[in-house]
Amino acid sequence: MHSGKKFGALEFAIWTRRSIYILTVLSAIPTVLYFFGWKFISIPWQPIAIMGTAVAFIVGFKNNASYGRLWEARQIYGAIINESRSFGFILRDSLSEKNADKVKEMFLRHYAWLTALRFQLRESRAWENMDTAQFDEYSKKYEIPERLSKLEDELKKYLSASELQYILSKKNRATQLTAIQSKALSEAYAKGEINDFQWTQINQQLVKFTENQGKAERIKNFPYPRNFSSIATYLLLIFIISVPFGLIKELDKLGDGTMLEGYTLWFNIPFSLLVTWCFHTLDTVGESSMNPFEGSPNDVPITQISRTIEIDMRDMLDEPDLPSAVLPKNNIVL
Secondary structure: OEOOOOOOHHHHHHHOHHHHHHHHHHHHHHHHHHHOOOHHHOOOHHHHHHHHHHHHHHHHHHHHHHHHHHHHHHHHHHHHHHHHHHHHHHHHHHHOOOOHHHHHHHHHHHHHHHHHHHHHHOOOOOOOOOOOHHHHHHHHHOOOHHHHOOHHHHHOOOOOHHHHHHHHOOOOHHHHHHHHHHHHHHHHHHOOOOOHHHHHHHHHHHHHHHHHHHHHHHHHHOOOOHHHHHHHHHHHHHHHHHHHHHHHHHHHHOOOOOOOOOOHHHHHHHHHHHHHHHHHHHHHHHHHOOOOOOOOOOOOOHHHHHHHHHHHHHHHOOOOOOOOOOOOEOOEOO
C-alpha cells in the first residue's frame, strides 16, 4: 500500500519508461516511412477513434473490476482486525481465571494463524505480475516481509516444537491452525472451563476467521477472468499500433500554408505517444491492483495489519514488551 499523498511524476515516468520506449518506436516508424514517401500507409482516423472508444470502455471495465477486488480484499482484512479483537477479549474473559496458560497458548496460535495466512497469500501465481521487469524493479524500493524470512522461522515464535512440526507437514497451514484452536476450545468445554454460551461465542469467532480466510483465498486463487483480460490486451495492442497511422496524415496537413509546412508531420511522434501512453498506462494501473496479495505497491498491507492485531491482543494481556509496528519504506507498506 502506498502511504504517501501520491506517486511522484518522476516515479511514475520511471515506472512506465519501458512502455514509453516501445511506444516511441511504434510512433516513429510510420512517421519516418511517411516522410520518405510511403503516403499509402496512412489510414482514416475515424475507425481508430471508434476503436478508441471501445478500448476506453473495456479498460474502464477492467479497472473497475480491479478496484473491486482490491477493496474486497481490504474489507476482508478489516473484518479480521475486528474479529480478532473480539476473539481476544471474549477468550481472555472466559478462560483467564481458570486457565491463563491456555489463553496465552490460544493467543499465540492466533498470531501463528495470521502469519501462516499472510505467507500463503504472498505465494506467487502464474497470472500475477511480480515476475515482470517493471514490477520486479519497483519492488526493490520497499520490502516484502514474506520474501525476507521463512514461514518456519516465523512460526517458531508462537508454536511449540510438536505443533510446529505438525503444522509444517500440512498443505494449508492456516486452516489446520484454526482446527487446532477448535480442538483446544472443545477440550476446555469438556473440562468445564467454559460454559455453553462462552463456547458458542468463541466458536463463532473461529467460524468467522475461516470464512474470511476462504474469501481471501478466493481472490488469491481466482484471477481476473482471462477472456476479459485477453480481449482487453488484444484490442489495446491493435489500437496502439493503429494510432500513429491514423494521425499522421492529419498532422501532416496541419502545417499547410504556414511556415511549418512539411514539418508538422513530426508532431505525429509526441502526439501518438501521448495518446497511446494514456491508454496503456491506465491498463497497467488496473493490472497492478488486480491481485491485491501478490506483493505489489498497491497491495493490501496484510503484514502491517497482522502486526497491528498482534500488538492489540498482546496489550489485552498486559504484556510489557510489545512488538514494533510495521512502518513504510519509501512510502510503501505491506
